[in-house]
Amino acid sequence: MRLSRLDSADPRDVLRALRGAVLGAGPAVALGAPEGVPDDVPAGTAVVVTTSGSTGYPKSVALSRSALTSSALATAERIGSGSWLLALPATYVAGVQVMVRALVAGRDPAILSGSFTPQTFTAAASAMAASEAGHRIPTYTSLVPAQVQTLVDAGESDAAVARALASFEAVLVGGQALPPALADRAAALGARIVRTYGSTETSGGCVYDGRPLEGVRLRIEDGEVQIGGPMIADGYLDDPARTAEVFVRDQDGSRWYRTGDVGSFDEGLLRVTGRRDNVIVSGGVNVSLDRVERVVRTVEGLTGAVVVPTTDERWGAASVVVLSRPALAGRSETHLLAELRLAVKAAVGAPARPRELLVLEEVPLTSSGKPDRALLRSLLADEDGLAPRGE
Structure with missing residues (x-):
């Protein structure tokens, strides 16, 4: 065709x-x-x-x-x-x-x-x-x-x-x-x-308020959310290896899409807790940046903040909280960072505490309205780019 x-x-x-x-x-x-x-x-x-x-x-x-x-x-x-x-x-x-x-x-x-x-x-x-x-x-x-x-x-x-x-x-x-x-x-x-x-x-959203739509199948395999049903894509064009890796079949021929998300599915309700590929190892401890980001976004004014990874000479990896300047709302960066570190320590653990803040005029978005995490990572990795700010 x-x-x-x-x-x-x-x-x-x-x-x-x-x-x-x-x-x-x-x-x-x-x-x-x-x-x-x-x-x-x-x-x-x-x-x-x-x-x-x-x-x-x-x-x-x-x-x-x-x-x-x-x-x-x-x-x-x-x-x-x-x-x-x-x-x-x-x-x-x-x-x-x-x-x-x-x-x-x-x-x-x-x-x-x-x-x-x-x-x-x-x-x-x-x-x-x-x-x-x-x-x-x-x-x-x-x-x-x-x-x-x-x-x-x-x-x-x-x-x-x-x-x-x-x-x-x-x-x-x-x-x-x-x-x-x-x-x-x-x-x-x-x-x-x-x-x-x-x-x-998955042809767009297929789970509404945690509950799958009619015909959608859900399962958790080794902690990963996998989805089956009639709305699953045929695969990736001109990429059979990745298609075979992401779209798997059971012995009965049923196809499943491996989302890469970690979650649970209990009593008909799906709870997604993070991404398998959004985990850093800081000081030998696995840290889910999705969990850190969820805690950060509970702080007043930070619903649009983004948590991204960065390298760290001492711990190997660390996280940086990216926010827009208006989100500071008159708070000093020093006090806000301290507040975030306390909140993350209480909810996730001390190794997950963000190291720094990166304050931009606005958080960059992709054309689909999502935070442009790839751009933010490149900014943090570029020695000549914007340096993370922490006081």
Whole structure:
């Protein structure tokens, strides 16, 4: 099957290509595919999504029509069906799935015009109000935590923004963990937040508020979260070795996606505790930077802080807390670092205490709204770059 490369990131162009690829007989469409990706794809492929490579390894994930529509139908079964607002980049899996859910429901998605701001979001949400046979059509959208933060910050002083956020039947939030304090603030404004867990390899979110969607299988193997079901990707284009490593089969032929996440699955509830590949060894002790980051984000004003690794002459490795200058909120770096070290020591242990702060004008994000951890690591590794600051 031939692959059509879409050069445009315009959501309307992507929507047209998806309509043909998912619902019709159109060619498979490649979104963000780098040079070198083959033009031929397996039969049934609808979309090839190349990840942002925030961890330093771009991957071209092949998603079938069946996987995408299975995911869309399972979402509708869980939260309902209606009109969708696209407020995410159209070339990433979360944006793709907003459009696929709308198409499967027989509707075109509303599209947020221009940059994402509280004003553009409010305008787009207001324009979606509609009814059929005297009944209001439910509305839905999907956001990343940084967007939720923007809307909550504005909504706490602007009633129009708060009403727009509260107007959605459900707001799916994924891409990274949503800090509990931010979730509480959003709920106080009337937002119905649904936390999602998944990845490009699972056609987007497939676990909502800790519980798998219909058809999704979960298991924990050697501490790793593994996912099976009809929404799993076919694999990575032109990378059979990595496909075989990440997508494994049981003796009965069942396919499982190895997420690389560590967690537990008890009484039908998934709890993800960190990443296998986000662990440092500091002074001979394994330290999960995900656990450190969760503690750091409980401190007032630091819901957007990021914890990244760095080398350490004495301990071999250590962690640095990266935050934006406004997050200091008048606190000295010395006092804030001391507060963070005490909090992390109490929750995780002394070896996990962050060594330093890196204060930037703003924390860099990838185009999909996630912290750009690869860039931050490179900054810390570059002797001529920005040096970590600690007093």
